[in-house]
Amino acid sequence: MAGVGGAETTARKVRWGVLNAVVVIYALFPVLWIASLSFKSAATLTDGNFVPREWTLDNYANIFATTEFVRALLNSIGIALIATTIAVVFGTMAAYAIARLDFPGKKLLVGVSLLIAMFPQVSLVSPLFEIERSLGLFDTWPGLILPYITFALPLAIYTLSAFFREIPWELEKAAKMDGATPGQAFRRVIAPLAAPGVFTTAILVFIFCWNDFLFAISLTSTERSRTVPVALSFFTGSSQFEDPTGSIAAAAVVITIPIILFVLFFQRRIVAGLTSGAVKG
């Protein structure tokens, strides 16, 4: 029987291996293609080769030479970080309350936040455009940060309340018995245990803000607050006859880097099973 079992596991491993490879290639191919384009010179751009014949860093040099891109990169980083921080801080508080307390209107609050998260964003674009214009928020950082928070907060509340529910209630009672004020119990016991949830949420919210195109293109008009996804669509090349594909590819590669860094940085903090050992055996 052992032999049969062994053969079976080998066959299974192969099957899974092939399946994984297919999925990974499927997901990574466009990324690699873009990366390949970004290293091609203008002449070989359309030659259809996966591996560039002539390697060049011109595209990268070009995009960093224009304020158009550098300014957009700063806007993207600033807006996404601020929106993420605010959404996560308020989301943590709200999720904690939802997970721990029974208050009137709790179901309504959760329902409304779910409603907001599912609301079609595109239908908000025109009203937001009018509102922001009359409030003077159009084409400013707050003009993007505010709608991002609106949509990121429900996401944050949802993810975080799931994490808070996992933390045993008794730990907080134990902290109270040990002489902690509610604030101390939260800071010294609950917050460290909720950290993986907070980081996961931060990643999700950051990616949402970083990737947004719809709001960014509708609510900005100049370099002052244009984010990278929008700036990319305005790339023209140095003359109107020059194909901007190389620059766009280079910019696309550059804007995936912060996401990768952000995920890698926080991933190390997401230690699975951090709460194990708290209760029972």
Place this chain on the structure above:
Amino acid sequence: MAEIVLDKVTKRYPDGALAVQDVDVEIADGEFIILVGPSGCGKSTTLNMIAGLEDISSGELRIGGERVNERAPKDRDIAMVFQSYALYPHMTVKENMAFPLRLAKVDDATVEKKVAEAADILDLGQHLDRKPANLSGGQRQRVAMGRAIVRSPKAFLMDEPLSNLDAKLRVQMRTSVSRLQRQLGTTMVYVTHDQTEAMTLGDRVVVMRGGLVQQIGAPQFLYDHPTNLFVAGFIGSPSMNFVPATLENGSLRSGLGDVTLSDRIRNLLESADAPREVIAGIRPEHFEDARLIDDASRSRGATFTSSVEVLESMGSDKYAYFSISGEQATSAELAELAADVGTSDVPGDGISLVTRISATSTAKVGEPAEIWFDADKVQLFDPATGKNLTYSGD
């Protein structure tokens, strides 16, 4: 250290459930008191009210003479050990135990010293730098105790602290809890649903049922003088045998035969205004193999003959199980006890009896044996109210 007084303490949860009703208990300084009862009877709620984790709906709680109803847990200076231990998973054993001291802003040298002392008492010295996830159940339990004892609180509260341990470890830890309490001399309120723990640990035991205190007393007193059917059936293992019986002119007629009751019992019944139909309760040790009884004793009781169903030899004595014909005793309290033990739906014909007889008995399984019981030790209960008609405690 301090005395704890519960004065008509009542808890009604926001959903309307009345969990604890008019509990009156005076716990002396340094006393080891046990709250015992089936699950859902309000033990944890009572303990949490003492701790300050649950509000008191009405009544007063005094610790060391002061009303503390409105005080936060941290201002009551009592420590608690939870059933789940509730160790902080992100802290080492040492940090867990030091946590209450750190919150109290105790200086580092004292923290070190106190943690080392507690670790010493609980034999945790070599585990101080480990995280709770890497400890065994018994070690976690000891860390939870360590966290409670480091800051020398006025009182300890323990909510079923041993119920997550396996049987052998539980017995071992039971003795260490007892030793620890004597050593520290601190008031301790200990919650359990295990009557053996209640009997072996406490100075006094509070038996609860459905949010009401049934009886408070020393373990032996509760065993000898239960006020009602519930306490009689709950305390003692194996539990008391209950047989429906009829009182007729001072004699008791039951499936165990007719016996003439002693004058003592007759007087008690008279003053209790006993009904005709009663439930007779007899502890297993008040039976004996009739062949081993001298004539003088024999006349004090009655005998019946039945076939031995199961015989367990414990070395020092034997447990003989019988099933005699007749209806089982029924009452609300017995039904609740059976439900708690999980035997309410075990089918059984007739009345089952557990008897503890001398090891020298020659009774054999499947063969009839003549069994005697002591009529003066019989306790009689009112089936309607559950009240012990032969209670002679006060």
